[in-house]
Amino acid sequence: MINLNNFQINVWAALSLLFLPIYGTAIGLLFMGIFRRLSARIHQRYGPPLWQPYADVIKLFSKKSNFSHGWVYDLGVIMGLAGPALMLWFIPFNGLPNMAPYGDLIVILYTMVIGPLGMALAAAVGASPWGVLGVARALGMMFGYELPFMLAVLAVVAKAGTLRLTEIAAMQQSAGLWNPSNWFYALVPVAAVAGHIALQGVMGEKPFDQAIAPHEIGTGIMTEFGGKYLGMMFLFAALNLFAELALFSVLFLGGGPLWLVTLKALFLYVIASLVDITYGRFRPDQAFALLWKWPTVLALIGLMIVLFS
């Protein structure tokens, strides 16, 4: 017996799963456009129009010659795009059926590294010394920011008493969608600030953009990418950006329906952009020392406060 009711719900869920990565990519590209416009205004320039990243991606995909370096290169690029898409499926949005009830925070923290690892794989076989240097830096930075970020997440988990992101989101919205008194940014502020600093490293924004480092090591990981491959890199960057911002806003800023999470992500991204535009790039050792010093200590203090209060 086929239950028609259930079947319809599954089609709706499948459509929503298909819709989420497309929406995330589109919004991520829009965010990049906002960033370029914002940095131009701060430099006292006019800057490109908001739709500039869309034109860039279309141009890259319409390039007539594309250089590949074998099947690992091709697969790494696809794996890079699949990682953040998978991560987005596990993030709960109110009223949007996705895979969030079937996975918890541990799954999300694992999916977070699939995308960057895929890109690192592609860059490492790309035969460019700058690419390999960028990969080494990216993996080093990953060690740097994951420790404070995980500790901050651990403080949230200790406070909430659960690893389920759906429950964490529901807990924060228990006082109302617009009431910030139950958001974990207010409940565990010290750990949240540490997580926020680490988020800058997660997104690879300055001062933690050593892995890309334009004009210092070529463009790091992206040095060997051109044409369609660079287009995939752009889509990955956009989707990854939105997924990471959405995760942070669900963890610390209360989550909510998709449009509200998008607004919160935009708010977070504008702050991150302002920091990015204002700061220079740190040396890898300086950035690593900074990440393991201040945010880690802050996150540990935050965790202590949660555990012993």
Next chain:
Amino acid sequence: MEWARLIDKVTSKSLWMMMYCTGCGAIEMPPTVTSRWDVERFGIMPMATPRQADIFLITGYLTKKTLKRVIYVYEQMPEPKYVIAHGSCPIDGGIYYDSYNTINRLDLFIPVDLYIQGCMPRAEAVMDALLKLREMVEKGEANAWQKYHENFEYYDKNQKALFGENWRAVMTL
């Protein structure tokens, strides 16, 4: 055909440029890309590596040594690609026309889309050329990169006459 026109229109709105700055023309680039003239408002952005670039801007004179690198970089760029020769030197040698180790004409070795004359062309002239190139790309007229396929024997002959028969084999970057 309509689809190709649409792609050309979008492509002309996003041109990334790699600047080959060994000549004196390098000094005209900072005002062009920063807040004085700001080419980024037309979607034109400096890029760091040949794989990512669409425009190859040759600023100033080329010696026999640097020309080899220019040819290698040009061949690494994904097609369609556009070359702009900036200043007198890549056109006819400029003030170095009788030097023992500079080349006088760039378009003997790689195809060139646009020339900016002058010594030096100011940032306004660079802007003018970039906008002209944008127009050409939009109309589908910037096709110099196809000449490198069609007339490769010609370019190869000129390269070999200058550098020797097996220069690609013995060259080390």
